[in-house]
Structures are given as C-alpha cells and as structure tokens.
Amino acid sequence: MNKLPVDDEVAYAISRLVEDSSARREPSHSAIEQLLQRTGLGKLDPNKPGATPVGKAKRVQTVLSAAIEQFPDEAESFTAGLLSLVRACGGFRESSPNYTGTDVILNLSASFKKHRILLSIDGIVTPLLLDNLSGTKLTEALQIYVNRAKKGHEDAALIIGTSKDLMEAVCAHVVTEIYGSYSPRDNFPTLLGTAFTALNMATPANPMVPNESAIKNVERGLFELACAINKLRNKQGSGHGRPFISTISDDEAKTSIESIGIITEFLLNKLSHLK
Numbered sequence: 237m238n239k240l241p242v243d244d245e246v247a248y249a250i251s252r253l254v255e256d257s258s259a260r261r262e263p264s265h266s267a268i269e270q271l272l273q274r275t276g277l278g279k280l281d282p283n284k285p286g287a288t289p290v291g292k293a294k295r296v297q298t299v300l301s302a303a304i305e306q307f308p309d310e311a312e313s314f315t316a317g318l319l320s321l322v323r324a325c326g327g328f329r330e331s332s333p334n335y336t337g338t339d340v341i342l343n344l345s346a347s348f349k350k351h352r353i354l355l356s357i358d359g360i361v362t363p364l365l366l367d368n369l370s371g372t373k374l375t376e377a378l379q380i381y382v383n384r385a386k387k388g389h390e391d392a393a394l395i396i397g398t399s400k401d402l403m404e405a406v407c408a409h410v411v412t413e414i415y416g417s418y419s420p421r422d423n424f425p426t427l428l429g430t431a432f433t434a435l436n437m438a439t440p441a442n443p444m445v446p447n448e449s450a451i452k453n454v455e456r457g458l459f460e461l462a463c464a465i466n467k468l469r470n471k472q473g474s475g476h477g478r479p480f481i482s483t484i485s486d487d488e489a490k491t492s493i494e495s496i497g498i499i500t501e502f503l504l505n506k507l508s509h510l511k
Contacts, residue, residue: 237361239312240319241351247300249344250315253336255293259395261326261334269319275314277303319359328359356384366405374409378402378447379504385497405463406500407431410507424466432459435506458499465492 272278280299283289303311326332345355352364362380407427409420414434438452439459
C-alpha cells in the first residue's frame with residue numbers, strides 16, 4: 237500500500253518503530269531524512285541545519301503531528317514509506333538486530349485496526365474490509381492474504397476463521413471478475429463450484445473423460461479439500477453464529493490454513509492467465 241491512514245495515535249505508535257535511545261538501530265537519520273524529502277515533508281523536519289537535533293522517534297512524531305492537518309496526503313505517504321523502510325531493515329524480524337519489539341508492533345497494529353487496516357506481526361499491511369476494492373487492487377490485496385495463509389499461523393481459531401473468509405473472498409472475486417457479479421446467498425460449495433467452472437476447472441461433478449489432463453484430477457482434489465476445510469470451519473469456528481470449540485490441534489489447523497493458501501493461490505493464478 238502506497239498510503240496508510242494516520243492520526244495522532246498512529247503517529248505516536250509508528251514513531252516508536254524508530255525509537256533507539258537504548259540501542260542504536262536502523263533505519264538511520266539519513267534514511268528518514270531522505271524519506272521526508274521524497275514525500276514532501278522535509279519542510280516540517282525539526283532537524284534543520286542549525287537547530288538542536290532530536291531523536292528519530294521525536295523527529296517522526298513531530299513531522300506527522302503537523303502533517304496530519306497541513307499535508308494529510310503526504311503524511312499518509314510518509315507513514316507507508318516508513319513502515320516499508322523499517323521492514324526492509326529487519327524491524328519486524330525477531331532475529332534481526334534492528335527488531336523493534338513485539339509490544340511496539342502490537343501497539344501499532346491496534347492503532348491501524350481502528351482504520352480497518354491489518355498489520356501482521358511480520359510488518360505486512362492489508363485492508364480488513366475488501367468491499368471497497370475491485371479488479372487488480374482486490375487481486376493484490378487477496379494475494380497478500382494468500383501469502384500469509386501459506387505460512388500458517390499459531391492461533392488455531394484464527395487460522396480456521398481466516399481460511400474460510402479467504403476462500404469465500406477469492407471465489408467471489410473470481411466469479412465477479414468473469415461473470416460480473418456473484419450471489420452472496422450461495423452456500424460455500426455452490427460459490428466454489430461457480431468459481432471453478434468460471435476458471436474452466438474440474439470439480440467432482442465433472443466425470444473423467446478419456447485422455448483428459450492429469451491436472452483435472454488435481455483440481456477435483458483441491459475442490460474436495462476446500463469443502464472439507466470449510467466444513468471444519470463451520471463446525472469448529474465462530475462464524476455463522478456458531479461458538480468456537482477448540483478440538484483441533486495446532487498442527488491440524490496450520491495444515492488447513494496452508495492448504496487454503498495453496499488453493500486460493502491456484503485460483504488467483506488461473507484468473508490471471510484468463511485475463
């Protein structure tokens with residue numbers, strides 16, 4: 237994302253990413269200055285020649301606090317740029333000497349969540365609500381979710397909930413892109429079948445034909461796997477008004493979400509080849 241919403245809370249939280257008074261970390265003051273200049277906020281930089289220099293965190297917070305009102309577009313560009321800069325320096329990787337810290341990341345994540353933005357522990361941002369996205373932008377947003385799903389997750393409940401939502405979102409996107417719209421009232425197997433059909437993929441409802449490609453059986457297997465995980469989500473998850481009962485193991489949940497990541501990536505790749 238080239239821009240990220242910013243208010244006073246986000247300004248403070250994101251400034252903590254570069255707080256290094258106790259232990260020096262990247263990004264450097266020079267890198268921050270370059271970003272300020274590139275996003276048009278250099279004029280608000282308190283570290284001007286001749287002025288008493290301030291630390292990185294105060295520098296960032298001072299600039300953003302002023303820019304929120306005066307230059308909101310530039311403030312959003314700088315916020316997105318700073319997040320990318322910190323991520324590039326290893327700020328979201330625990331093994332990195334530039335790691336910012338779990339509490340700092342979680343605080344920033346909570347601040348972004350109020351703006352319907354999800355910040356993962358590894359520094360990836362995605363919109364929580366995809367309803368306002370379409371076409372290429374929605375494909376790109378879904379691909380970020382797919383990449384996260386392929387890595388699995390520690391929380392079994394969140395995994396299963398995420399997997400079903402992701403499958404539905406990808407299928408609805410595929411159907412809308414090819415047919416122009418989809419029916420929100422369709423149950424999951426129907427929506428999945430419509431997406432498979434739209435992509436010229438085989439489902440168990442399609443009998444094998446002589447000399448068909450071996451990939452068709454793979455497609456049938458992916459369809460059945462998606463439906464099986466969907467049933468697991470309905471029984472175990474908190475969606476559709478059902479309480480969550482944690483009877484699946486972390487390993488089972490991790491396998492489920494990684495499988496959903498593979499299936500949804502397969503669908504998005506098929507879609508890209510059709511367009």
